[in-house]
Amino acid sequence: xxxxxxxxxxxxxxxxxxxxxxxxxxxxxPLNVLFITIDTFRADxxxxxxxxLNRVAREGVRFDAADSPVPLTLPAHxxxxxxxxxxxxxxxxxxxxVFPADRETLPALFARAGYRTGAFVGSxxxxxxxxxxxxxxxxxxxxxxxxTDSSGTFDAERRGGEVIDRALTWLRQNDTRPFFAxxxxxxxxxxxxxxxxxxxxxxxxxxxVDAQVARLLAAIDRSTTIVVIAGDHGESLGEHGELTHGxxxxxxxxHVPMIVAAPSLAPRTIRxxxxxxDLAPTVASLAGVPFTKLVDxxxxxxxLRAGREPRPAPVYAETQYPATFGWSExxxxxxxxxxxxxxxxxELYDLARDPGExxxxxxxxxxxxxxxxxxLDQLRSTAVASAPSTVDAETKAKLASLGYxxxxxSSTGTKRDPKSVAPLFRRFEEATSLINGGRARDAxxxxxxxxxxxxxxxxFRETLARALRQSGxxxxxxxxxxxxxxxxxxxADAWYNLAVALEESGxxxxxxxxxxxAAKRDPNxxxxxxxxxxxxxxxxxxxxxxxxxxxxxNADPRNARAYNNLGNVLRAMNRDAxxxxxxxxxxxxxxxxxDPLNGVGALLVAGGQARExxxxxxxxxQIAPDFYEAQLNRAIALQVAGDAGAAAAELQRLLARLPxxxxxxxxxxxxxxxxxxxxxxxxx
Ligand SMILES: [Zn+2]
Numbered sequence: 001x002x003x004x005x006x007x008x009x010x011x012x013x014x015x016x017x018x019x020x021x022x023x024x025x026x027x028x029x030p031l032n033v034l035f036i037t038i039d040t041f042r043a044d045x046x047x048x049x050x051x052x053l054n055r056v057a058r059e060g061v062r063f064d065a066a067d068s069p070v071p072l073t074l075p076a077h078x079x080x081x082x083x084x085x086x087x088x089x090x091x092x093x094x095x096x097x098v099f100p101a102d103r104e105t106l107p108a109l110f111a112r113a114g115y116r117t118g119a120f121v122g123s124x125x126x127x128x129x130x131x132x133x134x135x136x137x138x139x140x141x142x143x144x145x146x147x148t149d150s151s152g153t154f155d156a157e158r159r160g161g162e163v164i165d166r167a168l169t170w171l172r173q174n175d176t177r178p179f180f181a182x183x184x185x186x187x188x189x190x191x192x193x194x195x196x197x198x199x200x201x202x203x204x205x206x207x208x209v210d211a212q213v214a215r216l217l218a219a220i221d222r223s224t225t226i227v228v229i230a231g232d233h234g235e236s237l238g239e240h241g242e243l244t245h246g247x248x249x250x251x252x253x254x255h256v257p258m259i260v261a262a263p264s265l266a267p268r269t270i271r272x273x274x275x276x277x278d279l280a281p282t283v284a285s286l287a288g289v290p291f292t293k294l295v296d297x298x299x300x301x302x303x304l305r306a307g308r309e310p311r312p313a314p315v316y317a318e319t320q321y322p323a324t325f326g327w328s329e330x331x332x333x334x335x336x337x338x339x340x341x342x343x344x345x346x347e348l349y350d351l352a353r354d355p356g357e358x359x360x361x362x363x364x365x366x367x368x369x370x371x372x373x374x375x376l377d378q379l380r381s382t383a384v385a386s387a388p389s390t391v392d393a394e395t396k397a398k399l400a401s402l403g404y405x406x407x408x409x410s411s412t413g414t415k416r417d418p419k420s421v422a423p424l425f426r427r428f429e430e431a432t433s434l435i436n437g438g439r440a441r442d443a444x445x446x447x448x449x450x451x452x453x454x455x456x457x458x459x460f461r462e463t464l465a466r467a468l469r470q471s472g473x474x475x476x477x478x479x480x481x482x483x484x485x486x487x488x489x490x491x492a493d494a495w496y497n498l499a500v501a502l503e504e505s506g507x508x509x510x511x512x513x514x515x516x517x518a519a520k521r522d523p524n525x526x527x528x529x530x531x532x533x534x535x536x537x538x539x540x541x542x543x544x545x546x547x548x549x550x551x552x553x554n555a556d557p558r559n560a561r562a563y564n565n566l567g568n569v570l571r572a573m574n575r576d577a578x579x580x581x582x583x584x585x586x587x588x589x590x591x592x593x594x595d596p597l598n599g600v601g602a603l604l605v606a607g608g609q610a611r612e613x614x615x616x617x618x619x620x621x622q623i624a625p626d627f628y629e630a631q632l633n634r635a636i637a638l639q640v641a642g643d644a645g646a647a648a649a650e651l652q653r654l655l656a657r658l659p660x661x662x663x664x665x666x667x668x669x670x671x672x673x674x675x676x677x678x679x680x681x682x683x684x
Contacts, residue, residue, distance in 0.1 A: 037232050038213075062269045071248075087379070090384050119133065190202075264286075326414050347362060348365055413456060444467050579603060586599075635671070
């Protein structure tokens with residue numbers, strides 16, 4: 001009897017526990033997570049024009065009032081992946097800092113829970129050097145570098161199509177573990193240049209991104225996958241006088257689409273104001289691997305499961321980007337529809353009545369103002385120190401190619417209210433887009449006016465110098481860089497720029513002095529070794545040059561320019577096999593870099609393989625049509641291969657198109673000498 005009763009009781013317990021298991025929402029097999037971030041995505045663009053995204057929004061939980069905590073890509077993504085506000089993870093700007101090792105992130109959580117983790121990002125802004133790669137088994141941030149010594153430009157982004165291709169390959173790998181995949185599409189960022197047939201506009205980019213997301217969604221099983229979609233920040237498109245994002249804290253750049261579509265969640269729309277920092281804790285919890293450390297974001301899972309609106313909570317945002325220009329930084333605090341912006345001239349808006357943020361109600365709504373200002377002060381007092389760090393030259397150049405200015409540690413400036421300088425900023429954005437579009441000369445006059453309008457703004461001054469340098473006016477660029485070092489003698493960048501401009505104009509002696517000043521202030525900058533090596537090589541100290549180029553590679557193992565320079569110096573030392581290795585490494589890192597292609601070609605000609613060298617010169621010239629040395633080498637290769645007629649024709653083509661300037665006399669003389677050595681019937 002005794003046994004019987006015990007048996008029955010445990011049978012009842014068994015039935016209960018089976019019932020509980022049957023009712024539990026978390027399935028036995030963990031859910032996959034597909035975390036899609038769409039750069040520069042305005043909330044109002046989610047709709048009919050984005051059918052794939054809109055479908056996920058209809059089938060999932062759509063947040064209608066989600067704000068980004070910061071309108072800048074790197075800090076915004078650090079927040080999306082960690083649930084922390086920028087003032088608690090310390091990444092406040094693009095291009096600077098490393099995500100702190102002691103803070104938790106989604107990939108780290110999922111990796112520990114046995115997931116395979118992969119990230120596929122579309123921009124250098126999210127390069128692994130900024131620390132968001134932690135926890136990812138695969139962090140695909142490889143963006144082919146297009147380094148050409150003549151232009152100094154860097155490819156710093158890649159198309160969504162390529163990002164999705166890479167992600168799909170990874171997703172299709174045979175692996176029994178559940179996955180956490182982060183896919184970042186950068187396309188909607190300015191300049192707006194989607195592939196054909198999409199219109200060359202912001203909306204064209206958004207439509208292209210939607211088509212790419214559709215490819216990704218078609219490849220996954222939605223019944224076993226949580227799909228998350230979020231914009232990192234919006235785009236102002238001229239509203240409030242701002243063209244892009246980063247300067248101001250109005251809704252066009254903060255309000256973003258945010259969607260969580262999970263197999264266990266019924267579709268619904270959430271109207272309460274939330275932050276994109278809420279995503280990380282919510283997604284982790286939905287997948288059954290919650291954060292163990294406290295984060296700023298709220299876990300909204302209980303509300304989503306119960307089908308109710310989350311309680312109102314304060315929503316914070318900031319931008320420190322204006323401080324880069326010497327202007328005041330901004331922060332904002334929102335509670336339901338009341339939004340306070342802390343600025344030299346503070347603002348308060350009622351977003352319910354005034355979604356366009358046109359009427360400042362600060363003087364009439366004193367209570368809301370004091371409450372939000374107090375909350376903001378309290379939160380700001382908890383900020384962690386961001387790691388002091390300087391931005392290296394390559395990072396700076398890449399940021400510039402994406403339209404961003406790297407933060408300078410020494411910036412002092414006027415602390416002007418960003419909204420009052422919005423017209424200046426807009427003209428600055430237009431000027432930098434001219435430079436990035438290869439029209440540096442056209443940017444000179446607008447930048448000169450900007451320097452007159454904001455004389456202490458060192459960014460305007462340096463950008464004018466860059467435009468002058470790129471349009472060939474070295475003397476004026478040098479004069480401006482001299483002013484910059486006089487204004488900010490501790491600014492390593494200013495010294496560095498002066499050094500490069502002096503070197504480029506042939507003033508190696510003064511260039512070396514300026515470079516020494518830059519090195520004193522920032523000794524670890526890889527590019528400093530590169531320039532020093534070039535100067536040593538030109539002065540004939542090949543062994544010294546080799547050492548400097550190797551130091552560059554040590555500090556930056558993917559520096560294609562350093563490998564090319566190393567190849568050149570090794571070739572000059574007759575160490576052809578090693579030179580070939582260095583050139584090939586440069587080509588591997590940067591397949592569209594013409595110089596090492598020319599280098600390999602030259603080595604092949606010297607080694608008696610003139611025919612084999614031809615494709616290298618052809619590729620170099622296809623990439624850089626004005627690479628006259630490569631054309632000269634091509635002619636030599638033709639001659640060595642025994643085709644004197646073709647060699648003569650090549651040399652004549654070169655002579656006909658060489659610019660008249662005396663700068664090209666060495667090439668002209670070499671071509672004439674080579675032509676003179678050909679049999680007379682070919683000289684014409
Ligand atoms: Zn962004």
